[in-house]
Amino acid sequence: MFELNGKVAIVTGASSGIGRATARLFADQGASVVLAARGAAGLEALAREIRAEGGEALALAGDVKDEGFAHALVELATTEFGGLDIAFNNAGSVGEMGDTTGLSTQGWRDTLDTNLTSAYLGAKYQIPAMLERGAGSLIFTSTFVGYTVGMPGMAAYAASKAGVIGLTKALAAEFGPRGIRVNALLPGAADTPALTANTPEERVFVEGLHALKRIARPEEIAQSALYLASEASSFTTGAALLADGGVSINRL
Ligand SMILES: NC(=O)c1ccc[n+]([C@@H]2O[C@H](COP(=O)([O-])OP(=O)(O)OC[C@H]3O[C@@H](n4cnc5c(N)ncnc54)[C@H](OP(=O)(O)O)[C@@H]3O)[C@@H](O)[C@H]2O)c1
Numbered sequence: 001m002f003e004l005n006g007k008v009a010i011v012t013g014a015s016s017g018i019g020r021a022t023a024r025l026f027a028d029q030g031a032s033v034v035l036a037a038r039g040a041a042g043l044e045a046l047a048r049e050i051r052a053e054g055g056e057a058l059a060l061a062g063d064v065k066d067e068g069f070a071h072a073l074v075e076l077a078t079t080e081f082g083g084l085d086i087a088f089n090n091a092g093s094v095g096e097m098g099d100t101t102g103l104s105t106q107g108w109r110d111t112l113d114t115n116l117t118s119a120y121l122g123a124k125y126q127i128p129a130m131l132e133r134g135a136g137s138l139i140f141t142s143t144f145v146g147y148t149v150g151m152p153g154m155a156a157y158a159a160s161k162a163g164v165i166g167l168t169k170a171l172a173a174e175f176g177p178r179g180i181r182v183n184a185l186l187p188g189a190a191d192t193p194a195l196t197a198n199t200p201e202e203r204v205f206v207e208g209l210h211a212l213k214r215i216a217r218p219e220e221i222a223q224s225a226l227y228l229a230s231e232a233s234s235f236t237t238g239a240a241l242l243a244d245g246g247v248s249i250n251r252l
Contacts, residue, residue: 001232005030008081009229010073010126012064012118013091015042017192018141021218022088022225023057024050029226032056032081036073037091038063056081064091064118074125084129086229089122090141092161094194100155108156115160119167123182127175135179138171139228140164142184147240148248165240172238181237183228188244190216211246 013019014035027050035043043059050057062069077084095111130136146158172182224243
């Protein structure tokens with residue numbers, strides 16, 4: 001049910017954190033993976049690791065804000081692995097934070113480009129390739145921030161990631177009749193380099209926001225991505241799937 005044998009998947013943000021854990025899991029489950037991020041070294045290292053364990057992986061470095069890169073990833077998947085079944089559009093960043101009236105307009109635009117326009121660009125090239133196969137699963141990494149929770153100082157991030165949920169629902173409705181499923185994955189705080197920048201006190205604070213009173217391991221979020229990628233979620237589309245340790249419902 002969760003296996004991905006014979007499937008081809010693109011994973012963006014694959015050099016670190018949630019994307020890295022998910023790429024490994026997809027490969028362990030039998031998928032051929034195309035790995036994407038800006039920095040080539042981390043991607044190449046992961047591709048070598050996966051190949052050493054008998055999997056199939058190719059790395060392509062580039063920026064998800066770049067339309068040519070979105071196209072090139074799909075080209076690589078189709079020319080080298082014969083098609084595309086799964087896309088985990090996960091690369092993203094919190095971008096410029098702080099008092100919203102003090103944000104630079106450029107910072108706002110960069111955050112929307114990185115998190116939201118990139119999602120559109122990914123879908124624009126991934127969906128036609130999936131239609132060739134007659135089926136496919138797109139997954140976008142969003143967040144609880146801006147969906148279930150308003151957080152001061154995170155306006156650009158919240159708007160961009162809530163926009164991803166809107167995009168998810170529109171695409172799910174538009175392409176569902178042709179066999180394409182589209183879902184958003186909403187992690188709680190996960191133990192990735194983005195979070196390790198926090199002080200020990202900040203970390204304790206963040207843990208306490210969650211009902212489970214801890215931060216997720218990236219591998220736990222990867223399991224939810226696998227669910228959405230695989231046949232286990234065959235009747236799930238247009239969903240905003242919280243994998244957030246209860247941060248959205250916790251009040252104490
Ligand atoms: N960690 C959390 O607590 C948390 C919670 C909710 C949602 N999320 C979301 O989960 C996703 C993954 O986050 P993470 O915590 O795993 O982050 P991470 O460890 O910092 O990894 C981010 C990945 O995205 C890549 N990336 C960033 N900007 C890119 C760009 N413009 N073009 C191409 N690749 C880019 C990075 O590689 P390069 O820098 O080499 O490009 C890296 O591979 C993000 O969308 C984030 O917003 C995270």
